[in-house]
Amino acid sequence: DAMVIQNPRYQVTQFGKPVTLSCSQTLxxxxxxxxxxxxxxxxxxxxxxxxxxxxxxADTPDNFQSRRPNTSFCFLDIRSxxxxxxxxxxxxxxxxxxxxxxxxxxxxRLTVV
Amino acid sequence: xxxxxxxISMDSYEGQxxxxxxxxxxxxxxxxxxxxxxxxxxxxxxxxxxxxTKVTNEVASLFIPADRKSSTLSxxxxxxxxxxxxxxxxxxxxxxxxxxxxxxxxxxxxxIP
Numbered sequence: 142d143a144m145v146i147q148n149p150r151y152q153v154t155q156f157g158k159p160v161t162l163s164c165s166q167t168l169x170x171x172x173x174x175x176x177x178x179x180x181x182x183x184x185x186x187x188x189x190x191x192x193x194x195x196x197x198x199a200d201t202p203d204n205f206q207s208r209r210p211n212t213s214f215c216f217l218d219i220r221s222x223x224x225x226x227x228x229x230x231x232x233x234x235x236x237x238x239x240x241x242x243x244x245x246x247x248x249x250r251l252t253v254v
Numbered sequence: 255x256x257x258x259x260x261x262i263s264m265d266s267y268e269g270q271x272x273x274x275x276x277x278x279x280x281x282x283x284x285x286x287x288x289x290x291x292x293x294x295x296x297x298x299x300x301x302x303x304x305x306x307t308k309v310t311n312e313v314a315s316l317f318i319p320a321d322r323k324s325s326t327l328s329x330x331x332x333x334x335x336x337x338x339x340x341x342x343x344x345x346x347x348x349x350x351x352x353x354x355x356x357x358x359x360x361x362x363x364x365x366i367p
Contacts (some may be wrong), residue, residue, distance in 0.1 A: 145297075172352050183341065183357035184298065191352060231297050239345050239353030242288040245297030 144168070147232050147246035154222050154253055162217040162249045164232030173215040174243070175207060176231040184231055190215060191237075219251075227253045258342045258358040265364045272329045274361050276342030279323050285345045286353065287318060287325045292339045292360070301340075302327070329363075337365045 145166045154160040164173065172191050176184035188197045190209045204226070206218040219226055229250050233243040259277040266272045278287065286305055290298035302309055304316040304325065315328040329336060341360040345353030 174354075176357075183360055186354070186356060189354060196354075229295070233297070235352060237352045239286055239347075239351075240303070242286075242290070242300040242303050242343075243298070243355075244300065248295070248297050250295065 145232055145234055145244050145246040147230075147249050149249060150247065151250045152252070154219075154251065156224065156253055157221045160219050160222055160251070162219075162230050162232075162251070164215045164217070164246055165213050166215075166232075166234045166244075167213070168234055168244060169212060170234035170244070171212075171237045172235045173209060174233040174235070175205075175215070175217050176233065178229040178231055178248070179227075187217070222251070222253045224253050227251055258344055260340075260342050260358060260361045262359060263362040263364070265366055266332055267366050268333055269331050272332050272336075272363060273326050274329075274340055274342075274363070275324060275326045277324045278342070278344045281322050281344050282347065284347055287316070287322075288343045288345070288355070289314070289316065289325075289327045290341045290343065292341065298341060298357075332363075332365050334365050334367060336363065338363060 148163050174189040175187045178184040186198050187201045204220050208216045229248045231248045232246045235243045288303040289301045291301050292298040302314045302316045304318050306318050309316045317326045339360040339362050343355040345355050
């Protein structure tokens, strides 16, 4: 089945130690998104790619970066994780037209110790 | 960006039909309306999408009045496994033609035995 896969499912990192989360898709969708979701809150959009075109949300901290080396893969880099960055990180993809909405991965639960 | 308003929570007994209404007063002409379901520790899952009138699939129906300023998700005969958070999203057209959406609070549905 075509899908969005996030690895790892759970990630523990030390305060200040860089960490990378990965996302891959077999849907061949042009657009890929990264969301941050904290406990009991709605997902918050961090940034997205339309093909290789990167689009950052205005309130996304500089500590968060992203890379998309090809259509299938997208990475979220947190340069110096703080305790406040502990959250579920969700990757999603969509068609250019927006039809059929987003397809989300299962998420990566990040713990900062 | 079209803002959505929906009830924070709802309770329903098993076997009943549940209707969740979402307001989106400043929806744009080209925006789709999409509903997602999210279980704890999982990514949101696409339920249904519509543009106008009524859409039905194997899990839900979506009713959209002519003015498109609101929409109602209808879940027939809910079961305990339908306990989840339901999000109503309205698309924001980017220059590339795709939709970027921002999640609202969502409606936490609790199904009671």
